[in-house]
Every structure is written in C-alpha cells, then in structure tokens.
Amino acid sequence: MPEMTLVQAINDALRTEMRRDDRVVVLGEDVGKVGGVFRVTQGLYDEFGENRVIDTPLAEGGIIGAAIGMALYGMRPVPEIQFADFIYPAFDQIVSEAAKLRYRSGGEYTVPMVIRAPVGGGIRGGHYHSQSPESMFIHNAGLTVVCPSNPYDAKGLLLSAIRDDDPVLFFEPKRVYRAVKMDVPEGEYTVPIGKAKVIREGKHITLIAWGAMLFEAISSAEEVAAQGVDVEIVDLRTLWPLDIDTIVESVQKTGRVVIVHEAPKTCGFGAELVSLVTERCFLHLEAPPVRVTGWDTPFPYTLENEYLPLQHRITPALLETSRY
C-alpha cells in the first residue's frame, strides 16, 4: 500500500474517480497546467485534458455558478476555491442556489457538486489565507460539510462526496497538507459521510476536534495522560450531517467534553456542539462543556500561534475540566 500525504491522497481520489466516471470535471483558478497553488490537482491536466481539468477566469461566483449549471446538466463538477477565504463571492450561489435547488424545485433538480477549498491557519497566510468558515455553511440548510484530518479519510471521504447527489463542501486543512504520510489504499474505497471516528479511547474527557486541530488534540491527550487524565478523542470528519450518536455515546461515558476549533468562538460550530451535548447528556455531565477556539478577531498574521487553539491552550483546558 503506498504512503501518501493529504495532498497526494486528495489528488489520488480525484484521479481515481475521474477515471471511473467521465462526468467528473475539475475547474477553478490555476487547477490546470500548474496543478493548483497547493499542487492538489497536479498531473490531472496531463491525464484528462483541458476539457476535464479546466482553468477558469478569476471569479469564484462564476466558478460555482457554472459548476451548478454543469451539475444540473448531469455532470459531477468538483470546483476548487483557491483558499476558503475567497469563497464569499460565491456565497450566494452556494447557499441560495446549490443548497436550495432540490428543496425549492420540489425535488426536480439536484446539485451533485463538491466544492474543494483549503481551510485553516498555520501557514503564515494572514487573514485572507487562514480562515475556517465552516459554520456559515453548516448553518445553511442543504449543505454537507466535510473536513478530513488525514490522508486515508480524505481520499475515502472525497470519493463519497463526489458520488453524493447533493452539494458538499470539502474543506482541506492546508496546515497538514504535507505534515503526515500514511498508508492509503490504491483504487476505490469510501469513507462514509456523516460518521465520526473515535481515534483514541479514554474514560475521563471527550475531546472533539477535526482537521488540523486533531493533531494538536492528540499531542494534548498524550501530555495529560502522563498526569493520569484519560482522554477520548473524536475526529468528526464530517461536520454536517453531524454524527450525534458517537458524540452522545462518548460524553455519556466520560461526562466531560472539550471542543477544539480554529474558527472564532462566537457562533462557531462548537457552540452548536455544546448545545447538543447539553440537551442530550445534561444528567451525565460532570463539568461545564469547554470550547478552545480561535478568538473573536480577524485572523492575525504575526500572532497566528496566539490565535490558534494549539496544544498550549488545549492541555490546560483538559486539566481544568478533569479537575472540575
């Protein structure tokens, strides 16, 4: 089994599905000859040609609007938004059109489209290359939101997403694009959308994270283990639809929950997770749910590591919660 980075696994997923299904096309800014600014689509142009790996004009609203039209025609477009920070010109097409077409047409039309976009900080990209906008899309009915943390899940989830009949936002944690290599099967396999994964079992605290913050969560769990705190880590993998059963089962066991995300705290997805846990596990809770998140500021450049919810902030949150 070959070892792959996250970038290679996503590239392999695109290649695998494009070979299998000629309705799949990739389009976006710089996705063609150069293979994307992060090289995620590298080599696809050479294999599939300019009609399936399409460099578009520099207009996110046009990329997504046209991709919706392609999906309505019966194709399976996979548009790339170069950085999630640049997705807003396409916001109307995503939330008012792609997300609503099935509903508003009484089920006549569907938009099978996967919008890929790198998210998150950690690359010294400042405000416009670092944001995590997942909540804005989760809040809008009709969208599936995926954020894998590792190469294996990324490939399997992307194959599931492309085969899904509804629009999917596929957020790629660019901080870990090349951070780890892992065994990734060749050819087809899928990881189901809507299923979280318990990546570390523990008795004392449930730690919920996704994307790049998963690695910070693991380091923190190992750090507090030395002090006798046994942390269970849930990698959400799919943010919406949320795997509520896995969360409830874990929190009912541990009675404590810490949630980590890069996006600002207020109205971040952690707020929804805390509400759900409180509604469903109230009598099992031994401590108030805790959120370790980005601050309610724009994403800063120089003080990036002060903004991000890294190990230095997760570890004390785990210790305090365990002692509550």
Add this chain to the structure above:
Amino acid sequence: METPHVNHARSPRSPGDGEVLTVIRPDGTADPATDPALPTERVRSLYEAMVRTRIVDEQLVRLQRQGRIGFHIGSLGEEACILGSAAAFREQDWLFPCYREFGALLWRGMPLQRYVDNMFGNANDPAKGRQMPDHYTGRAFHFGSVSSPIGTQMTQAVGFAWAAKLRGDDVVAGAYFGEGATSSSDFHTAMNFAGVFKTPAVMLCRNNRWAISVPAERQTASTSFAVKGIAYGVPAMRCDGNDALATFAAVRQAVERAAAGDGSTLVEMLTYRISGHSTSDDPRAYRAEDEVERWRQTDPLLRLRRHLEVLGGWSDADQERLQKRTEAELRACIETAEKTPPPRLETMFEDVFAHPPWNLVEQCEQVIDGPRPKAHH
C-alpha cells in the same frame, strides 16, 4: 382582456438605440428583409400563446386583489418578448427563467393547472408549496427553477450550456433576465465565461426599462445593454421586444449560432413593463402615466394580431373563441387549485437532502406531534 385601440406598431425609441431588428411594419405586413417567414399556423399558435398569457396575467392580478393568492409577478406588455424568444428554441433546448416568464413555461408544455397550483402553493404545486407564487419549476419541460436573487440563473445557464458542449450534445440553454440584472456580478461572470468558453448559451435581456422603481438609465451609462457584449467578445443584437416575430428572428439566429458551435449571443429585447414590478408594487410613485400610455399603444398583442390578419389567419370569431376557451380553462384550473389541500406537513422536511439527516427526522416528528398554528396564512 384590456387592449388599447391605437397601435403605433413601433416601440418608442431612445437616442442611441442603434440598429433594432424589426419585422412587423405599421400596416401589419412583414419586412421581407427580416421576416422569419413562419408558417401561418405557427404565427397563430404564437399569438394564441400570447393572448393566453395576457388573460392568465390579468386574472391572477384580480385573484391577488381579492386575497385569494398572495402574490403575482406578471409579464403585461412583455408577451412578444417572452413568447417570441421561447418559440425560437428547439425541443431539446433548455430555458433558465428569471421570474417573469410563466408564458414561456406554458409554451414549453407545462399544464396550466400545474402553474395555477404553484400560484396557490397547494399539494399539487410542482414546488410543493415551498416558494412564493410564480417561483415555478419545470424540469420535464426543460425549464429551470425560479429563484428570487437577481442574476444567479445566468451563470448557471452558461455552466449548463458548457456541460452540453463538453458532453458533445446538441443542446442550447437560454437565460432570461431583466436589464437591471446586467448590473449584477453574475451578469459579468456569466458573459465572461460564455465568451471565454464559447458556450452555447443565449443571454436574453428583457429590457423592460424598469427594475422595480429604478429606470434603465440608472443601470448603465452605456448607450445600450447590447453594447456590453463587445467587452466580453460575445456578439450582441437588439430587437424590438414588442414585435413577436422580431424577437423570434433575433433569438433564432442566436440559437442557430450556438448550435453551430459559434458560442453565445446577447440579445437585448426592447420592451416595457406595463404593470408594476409585481402585485406588491405601485408604479405611480415613480413614473409618469404618459410614458406608460405611449407603450400601451404599442401593444405586442395587437401588433401580431394585425400581422396575422394580413396573413388571413385570424378573425374576430377566432379571437372570441380563444378568449372564451382560455377563460373557461383558467376558471376550471383555479377552482381545482383552490380546492386542493396544502402540502402534507412532512413535505416541509423533505428534499433538503436526498436522505434526511437525524436533525430533520427529529424536527419533523416534533412538528407533527406539536401544536398547530391557527392558519397557514
């Protein structure tokens, strides 16, 4: 049906209108240089569709005033522009509407009953009562789903046409929009993508002079809307939008260009919105009645009728029969639609996704087991 007695047969012009394709001359004859030379039977069905659209329009406004439907957004005065263009597309082509084109939907074969059901948002509404009246959908008739945000259908139509081209299919997509929508970013991106990728998309600009209360002069400093095509490398034409044969001829040329692989065309159809923007609008607050009156005198229905009479294809008796038949048909549809119950409660939670996730299943149960509101409206 309210039609004026005078027919000047030419729409009022503005300076800088440039060349405008016209077919029907003031005496009702067709200009041989531009005449698409349709068989009389075809002209007749086009005229009948325009009259039917007018009758439905006027009756729906009445229903709204009576409080029997919530809203209507019509096409009074724009029938030639909407029907003439729709008729120029082929069976395999697709139309992406703005929200003023129910005439085109009926032309494409949507049963009147289904359209009226949409006006009532009842259980038989193809949109399942999820949208306001006149937000119809007609996939079986190759007709898109209406959304209220301005301009979004333009980029989608271009993407749709692009997909057809990539798949090697002989399919053209037409996108309707008002002149106000040319100010939106979607117009720019749609035209730009259409130009760069030579998509078989026909961009149908209904220049009806008003975007709610804002006149065309406030949408652009250009001498026309058609001129905008130049910057995108998209050929553009202008036609008299109150002349059904002129809109047919212009749009047919555009469809043929698209089908031949020559890419998109922007067609500016010069017409006028006789009514308010919708039943929620009172245009007396922002425009002079004499302007409306001038346009009333170029009524597109009278214009085509005169031509049909010249062709020997229409009589007063025909008119009366058509009127009676359409009114009776519409009356029956309204009666049926009014008696049809609202959509089932469960439908509120269906079609959000192909498969409802747990939160929608839970919320659906909560609604069904929960308290009921006093009334739906």
